[in-house]
Amino acid sequence: MAHLNIVLAGAAGQGVQSAAQILGKTLQRLGYHVYTTQDYQSRVRGGHNFMRIRFSDRPLLAAVKPIDYLLALNEESLDIHLPLLTADGLALCMDEDRGDTVDARLRALSEDIGPTAAKGAKFVGVKLLSMLMTAIGFSPEVLKESVKSQFGKRLKPEVLQANLDAIEAVARSMNAADIHSLPFAPAQTDEHLFVTGNECIAMGMIAAGVGVYAGYPMTPSTSILNFLAGAGPRAGIAVEQVEDEIAALNLAVGAAYAGARAAAGSSGAGMCLMSEAIGLAGITETPVVIVDAQRSGPAVGMATRTEQSDLLFMCHASQGEFARAVLAPALHEDGFYLAAEAFNLADRWQTPVILMDDMAYADAIRTVDEFDPTQVTIDRGAIAPEPNDVTVLRRFEPTESGVSPRAFPVLSKWLVAVDSHEHDEVGHLTDNIENRNRQHAKRLRKLAGLVAEMPGPEIVGDADGTLLLCWGSTAGPLLEGAQRLRDKGHKVGVAIFRYLYPMNVEKIAAALSPAKRLLTVEGNELGQLGRLLRMETGIAVHGHIAKTDGRIFTVDDIVELIEPRLGGER
């Protein structure tokens, strides 16, 4: 696929993110499809951070390794990333950062170019961006307009002017031999949104009518807390940063009982603290949505690194038996629509619904088609009709589906009692044998209804060759990687599981049965999707491809890891 891959690298605090933000937004506004990933450490200053900005005239689903342009904000960045620079690529840096690097592809900019007001570390990013934009054939006006629109209001007028003058001077200083026009034109499409995975989820929650959200800051879930908190005053969402994740989910369950659409979010360690309250939502039959933005574990693990190792945990967290659903968006768009659907499933089945993403998905910024709120429906499930007088609600009346109509306390004349103990039809605790059997069976009947609603995996590419089974962020690189493998003559398809639990045996068997070989590709060592599949459906996969170093799957990783496993069948 025709694309360019740019890497911006430097230490924390050097402005890698701001420069990448300007570049990504500029390319988006020019009409390109953009896919950006961030690789950073859990520190405020120093270390090594980099961002990949890949763009094309066609939609992009993942990052790639070979670098066409490297923008190095310090000397270390040259050492780290030069090995991945393509033969006809260019490395751009300031003269003082070149060290003793000798490379024909290196272009070092003298500090003397540009106005004296634009000397120093704060201007390195914009100067390197000007070199890049000139090298790929844009006039300096493009970058100047972008800086003005994105930073014009935040910068002092004289600082803004120094930036604009520096862009102009650097552009003029570029050697004509280094200037090329892009091999592809901007896409002729409607306006795109340039969003992270977590922003997609947060906006889906807003579309679904979320009213209360609670969390405690933890990478990579914090951006959902941030987004909903920012949207709260305008959209009418009460967002609370609670004392711990135990409070977060208990708060959300309380809010849902009182009638709001409510959610709590965290990462794996926070999920450990939420586990007891997942069971509380189960036995009180309270609809609640829980977001698990996974990162490397166990325990604190690697704070800013990705992993997909919470799957079996999320399917089983909390003791006892109760119905739940576990969903995972694969592509950015899914985050919006699946988050909205999660609330409907929760309300319809009066049960916790867990929405899982992972850091690779949460932080990746991608251009997507504008979401369509008209495709979102709101289904609050069974609600008891209002009584004439104040009356105790038979909140847990056994029904065929297992779902009993609920009501919102104080907003209605129903008196609504729910209990964390086993309870009878009116929510009163009891350990009576017949009641236990009746209520336990009622709650678990919901599982059958949920199973019937669960779609099977989406199959993309060849269904009758080697099928690569995935969920979450692995889907993007697999879709591009499988295409590359097909271009090489391999018979390869991808099965994307968005609805992970409970599993619908018939639909999954029908989708997987044409395949000759099933391989799971996941960010975990144990092949958790394969294990879940075997447990839930009896279907056994033939192998597992793992990546647990905390770094994202690139398209190149996928091809390198999978090609040797294809065993020469062409």
Add this chain to the structure above:
Amino acid sequence: MKSPNDYDHFAPEWCPGCGNFDILVALKQALYDLKIESNELILVTGIGQASKIGFTIKCNLFDGLHGRALPAALGIRLANHTAKVVSISGDGCFFAEGGNHFIHTMRRNADITVLAGVNRVFGLTKGQAAPTSAHDYKTKIHLDGTGAEPLNVCRLALVAGATFIARGFSGEQTQLTELIKQALTHRGAAVIDIKSPCVSFNKINTYAWFKQRVQPLGEDHDVTDWNAAMRAAEETEERIPTGVIYRVERPVFGDHLRALQDGPIARRTTDFTPERVRPFFAQFK
């Protein structure tokens, strides 16, 4: 309601002589006197004998996890800040398992009435030490005493930021009813440390033990003076001052949230159509 007994729901199942019977009577009387209707009230309870008061009153009930009543109560208040929310539980629930939530609920000054039944022992699990048990209190687990200072409920509430703090005794029915009424009408986090003997498991802090020590605060006690409140709160062993210890006005949690200004979120949920997300797209273009 024609009488306090109209709130009766399930029959209580405590040991004869349990202090919880007296707390229940006082609470029903206070609800009746204040004309709080069953469907206006949400009781939020946890685990323990004191929290079982929740089953005995006909109203809305959220009987949550051990120690987690207060975050659930806060969630209820965020979803519907017009609901009258009362949380009832005991020493273990509020101060052992739920200590962190207690601190932060007080700090927020959430509009929740907290009725803490403090019997200085674990009744439901048969006689272990509570966070409020004395240093030398011996149990099957603490053969040599707890080795820890008893937690002082009123001082903790004061330090954490509660705006109404009182101490009562289940054996002083009239005073307790009055204190509950004041707590229910206070706007903000209101805590009552209710001394309530466990007749089965605490053979030291008995009715007689409490009865000899409780003593109403003098009329000269200034409930707005934090230092005076700390001094009144301090005494729990030789003499136990009862009555309102502290009462001030401070903004209530939720007053600061613009999201709550157009009415209860739970009521507005039907107005939250999917179109409400559209204005957020512009920032990503």
